[in-house]
Amino acid sequence: MNSPPETPPSAAQQQAKAPVPDAELLTRHLAGDPHAFSEIVRRHRDRMWAVALRTLGDPDEAADAVQDAFVSAYRKAASFRGEAAVTTWLHRIVVNACLDRMRRKSVRPVADDELVQAAERDTPVLDQTSEREVSMEVSAALKLLPADQRAALVLVDMMGYSIEDAAQVLEVPSGTVKSRCARGRAKLAPILSHLRNRSNLSRVSSAKGAELRDG
Structure with a gap:
């Protein structure tokens, strides 16, 4: 006896499996969802780490810069206006964190x-x-x-x-x-x-x- 054909997933089921957009995660974070920002961190920490490490050239400094950036993003989530992608907004924050660290060290440009x-x-x-x-x-x-x-x-x-x-x-x-x-x-x-x-x-x-x- 032939098995009945599998029922294709409904639109609702497909939507449930689709990843939540970054901007929606930020909205949920602002609404009090305790897990939303953790998902943003999981998605973007490796990319932010790569940017920080290439910019600073020091793993310890890069790790501190990424931590500073995520803390800043957590606190300033309401400042995201949607003009750019969330990933661009995050990279802007981590680059600024790197530049702040470089300026605090007063690194003299090489002549x-x-x-x-x-x-x-x-x-x-x-x-x-x-x-x-x-x-x-x-x-x-x-x-x-x-x-x-x-x-x-x-x-x-x-x-x-x-x-x-x-x-x-x-x-x-x-x-x-x-x-x-x-x-x-x-x-x-x-x-x-x-x-x-x-x-x-x-x-x-x-x-x-x-x-x-x-x-």
């Missing part, structure tokens, strides 16, 4: 002559350098940049943001993001010129971008 000296130091050839070592070199070079240029390059070149999306996160005009990226790339070029196999650099950047997208 151009110091960048030249860094570029002239002995550096390993790429075919003897693992992808992890390349990643570490890129991260170390980023630390030589001013905070605003570093943040722009992390978002655009390492995390795969468009200029327009990065501008939303940084709350500056698109032209400003382009300018910061151009100046940052110009300063990094002599330092990283020994990394001539651009496919390896692309893989590093793509892998980092995947951390943000797939986190």
